Amino acid sequence: MPPLIRAPRASLFLLYWYFMEVFLSLMAWWWFYSRESDLLGETIVGWHVAINTVGAVLYVFIGSVLMFWPYRYYHQMLASSRRNRIMAGVYTIFLVRDFPCWLMEFWILWKYGWMHVLQGISVLLTTFSFGFGLIMCWLIYTWKLAKVLEQQFGSSETNAIMATAAHGTQPGILEQAPRGILTRYS
Numbered sequence: 001m002p003p004l005i006r007a008p009r010a011s012l013f014l015l016y017w018y019f020m021e022v023f024l025s026l027m028a029w030w031w032f033y034s035r036e037s038d039l040l041g042e043t044i045v046g047w048h049v050a051i052n053t054v055g056a057v058l059y060v061f062i063g064s065v066l067m068f069w070p071y072r073y074y075h076q077m078l079a080s081s082r083r084n085r086i087m088a089g090v091y092t093i094f095l096v097r098d099f100p101c102w103l104m105e106f107w108i109l110w111k112y113g114w115m116h117v118l119q120g121i122s123v124l125l126t127t128f129s130f131g132f133g134l135i136m137c138w139l140i141y142t143w144k145l146a147k148v149l150e151q152q153f154g155s156s157e158t159n160a161i162m163a164t165a166a167h168g169t170q171p172g173i174l175e176q177a178p179r180g181i182l183t184r185y186s
Contacts, residue, residue: 011071011086015064018093021125022056025101028122036115040108048104055097063089087140094133102130 029049037045066089070082077085105123114120 009071009074011067011069011082014086014090015067015071018059018063018067018129021129022052022059022097024118024125025052025122026056028116028118032116032119032122039112044104044108048101051097051100051104055093055101058096059093063093065089066092087136090133090136091140094130094137098126098130098133102126 029045029052033040033045033048066085070077070085074082105119105126109119109123
């Protein structure tokens with residue numbers, strides 16, 4: 001018997017999570033930051049609304065599309081394609097919205113402390129998103145860098161065969177071996 005309750009797919013969870021975060025952060029600006037501009041200063045309040053607005057627009061037009069795409073076409077896509085699109089959506093939102101907004105909100109919290117409930121909710125949601133996005137960006141970076149390092153300096157059997165084929169030191173045709181690695185036959 002299938003379970004009665006199951007966890008949502010990661011893409012759907014992230015889609016709702018980022019919508020809730022962006023919406024509550026804009027509400028925090030509307031009800032809290034804009035009214036405390038005398039204390040915080042016009043500059044930080046202006047930057048906060050600008051980053052949240054740009055982040056919301058990019059979420060709606062890029063990030064949410066990249067997150068919904070693997071959800072909608074789950075059975076037609078490879079697992080690696082789904083993962084890459086979700087990571088691209090999280091990466092986009094992290095760089096444009098979460099990172100700068102978290103820096104500003106953390107600075108405000110550090111300098112002035114907790115002042116409003118909505119500020120606290122916004123800071124917590126932004127901190128969770130910042131942490132998750134930071135881990136995802138770090139994983140993307142290490143994954144891509146490991147691939148580049150393996151291709152440039154790796155000593156695996158596939159790289160040695162590919163390097164031999166690229167330099168043309170042995171005559172023959174590249175064919176697919178039964179184990180899945182490229183070999184040369186003369």
